[in-house]
Amino acid sequence: MVKRTSFEGDGCPVARSLDVIGDWWTLMIIREAMLGLRRFGEFQSKLGVAKNILSARLRSMVDHGILETAPASDGSAYQEYLLTPKGRGLFPILVALRQWSEEFDDAPEEIDTIMIDRAKGRPVKKLELHAEDGRLLSLADITLKPRPAPRRSRRAG
Amino acid sequence: MVKRTSFEGDGCPVARSLDVIGDWWTLMIIREAMLGLRRFGEFQSKLGVAKNILSARLRSMVDHGILETAPASDGSAYQEYLLTPKGRGLFPILVALRQWSEEFDDAPEEIDTIMIDRAKGRPVKKLELHAEDGRLLSLADITLKPRPAPRRSRRAG
DNA sequence: TCCAGTGGTTGCATAATAAAACCATGTTGC
DNA sequence: GCAACATGGTTTTATTATGCAACCACTGGA
Numbered sequence: 001m002v003k004r005t006s007f008e009g010d011g012c013p014v015a016r017s018l019d020v021i022g023d024w025w026t027l028m029i030i031r032e033a034m035l036g037l038r039r040f041g042e043f044q045s046k047l048g049v050a051k052n053i054l055s056a057r058l059r060s061m062v063d064h065g066i067l068e069t070a071p072a073s074d075g076s077a078y079q080e081y082l083l084t085p086k087g088r089g090l091f092p093i094l095v096a097l098r099q100w101s102e103e104f105d106d107a108p109e110e111i112d113t114i115m116i117d118r119a120k121g122r123p124v125k126k127l128e129l130h131a132e133d134g135r136l137l138s139l140a141d142i143t144l145k146p147r148p149a150p151r152r153s154r155r156a157g
Numbered sequence: 158m159v160k161r162t163s164f165e166g167d168g169c170p171v172a173r174s175l176d177v178i179g180d181w182w183t184l185m186i187i188r189e190a191m192l193g194l195r196r197f198g199e200f201q202s203k204l205g206v207a208k209n210i211l212s213a214r215l216r217s218m219v220d221h222g223i224l225e226t227a228p229a230s231d232g233s234a235y236q237e238y239l240l241t242p243k244g245r246g247l248f249p250i251l252v253a254l255r256q257w258s259e260e261f262d263d264a265p266e267e268i269d270t271i272m273i274d275r276a277k278g279r280p281v282k283k284l285e286l287h288a289e290d291g292r293l294l295s296l297a298d299i300t301l302k303p304r305p306a307p308r309r310s311r312r313a314g
Numbered sequence: 315t316c317c318a319g320t321g322g323t324t325g326c327a328t329a330a331t332a333a334a335a336c337c338a339t340g341t342t343g344c
Numbered sequence: 345g346c347a348a349c350a351t352g353g354t355t356t357t358a359t360t361a362t363g364c365a366a367c368c369a370c371t372g373g374a
Contacts, residue, residue: 007185011269013258014188014251022181024331028164031171034296040352050332055353065263077340078351086261091296092284093253094171100250101170104243106222112168113301117288121302124294127249130282131274137281139191139248144270145278181362197321207363212322234371235320 020064021090025049025057027097030083030090033067038080066090096127177221178247182206182214184254187240187247190224195237223247249284256283 007015021027028047037043044054058081061067066087069079098115103126105111115124129137164172178184185204194200201211215238218224223244226236255272260283262268272281286294 009267011267012188013255013262013268013270015185016262016268017254017258018181018184022179022184024175024179027175027179028172031169035301041350044352050334051353052333052355053331056331065261076351088296089257089261092286093250093257095286096250096253096284097174098170100246101174104222104246105170105173110168111170111173112304113170114304115299116302117292117294118298118300119292120288120290122289124299125287125289127253127284127286129249129252129284131277132279132282133277135274135276137274139245141275142272142281143275144192145273147269147271198319201321207365208322209324209364210362213361233320 017093020066021093023057025053026061027090027094029054029057029061030066030087031094033081033083033087034091034094038082039078040081043081061087092127095124099126174250177223178250180214182210183218184247184251186211186214186218187223187244188251190238190240190244191248191251195239196235197238200238218244252281253284 007019010016010019021030025047028049029043032043032046037046040054040058043049043058044051047054049057058067062069062081064086065084067081068084070082071077071079095115102108102111102114116122117124129142131137131141135141164176167173167176178187182204185206186200189200189203194203197211197215200206200215201208204211206214215224219226219238221243222241224238225241227239228234228236252272259265259268259271273279274281286299288294288298292298
């Protein structure tokens with residue numbers, strides 16, 4: 001088995017996320033879905049992705065509960081791909097990717113869009129991580145600890 | 158050109174980030190680096206990644222300014238890989254990936270660590286996106302607009 | 315100097331990706 | 345109802361990336 005080293009059994013939640021969305025196209029498709037695209041052809045023409053790849057990604061995302069297929073919406077017999085709550089939950093990841101590029105990209109003048117607060121039309125602030133008591137946290141302020149067994153069964157497998 | 162469809166010329170900042178860190182191993186390596194790993198062998202044994210892949214990823218990250226090589230630290234003649242500020246700037250992306258898994262993973266009991274506030278030992282809150290006036294924003298509250306040319310030169314190439 | 319450990323590179327097999335061709339259905343005009 | 349075209353894919357084939365194992369160069373120690 002020389003497969004692609006699935007992180008499926010890994011206990012690290014970063015690995016588990018990457019196992020689902022950590023490929024080249026998935027997040028681009030999610031991004032377009034968040035901007036309103038729904039149909040196979042829309043994704044295909046907007047992203048320029050090969051149709052077989054798009055087909056495989058959409059199926060995978062449906063299997064993972066990120067997208068769901070809905071039958072109609074404009075009356076035609078075709079189907080649409082809609083974000084589920086789990087799919088919309090990817091929003092912070094896309095924001096984080098965007099803001100990293102905005103802050104550190106070597107050629108920031110090539111970035112062609114900015115994210116704005118729809119109500120005020122002003123740029124949004126940076127993502128913030130807070131402690132329970134409200135303190136703003138950075139990398140140096142956090143650490144990891146083993147997950148406490150929430151009920152019974154301390155290990156699954 | 159059947160390459161891996163580089164997003165290099167793309168103006169979307171999400172695409173630009175993914176072009177640099179959007180592969181299977183890079184973010185795992187960054188994660189370990191944030192936890193304190195520095196040496197080739199440490200990454201290799203901790204992650205179980207093939208050495209040629211690790212070698213290529215480390216070089217790529219050094220090229221992109223995410224890691225830098227430092228000569229010594231423990232006296233030996235070997236080198237270490239240290240996060241640059243640009244590399245530490247990936248922290249929110251890792252947090253977002255972690256929190257998505259914590260919230261939506263189908264088998265959350267398999268997640269083995271939680272991120273805690275080092276000072277208080279309590280779990281951190283979810284990442285938050287705020288408007289300039291402090292309002293908490295979600296996907297429905299934002300939109301994209303074309304980047305205003307910041308000074309002269311409205312296009313680079 | 316010999317030998318083990320570190321930090322890689324090289325070669326080969328295989329899996330993922332890409333592009334294009336093909337095809338099944340849906341939809342439209344008449 | 346039937347061409348003719350659009351939509352939404354699948355199949356085929358070529359190329360690239362990944363994974364593993366073997367190999368190599370250098371370091372450090374006895």
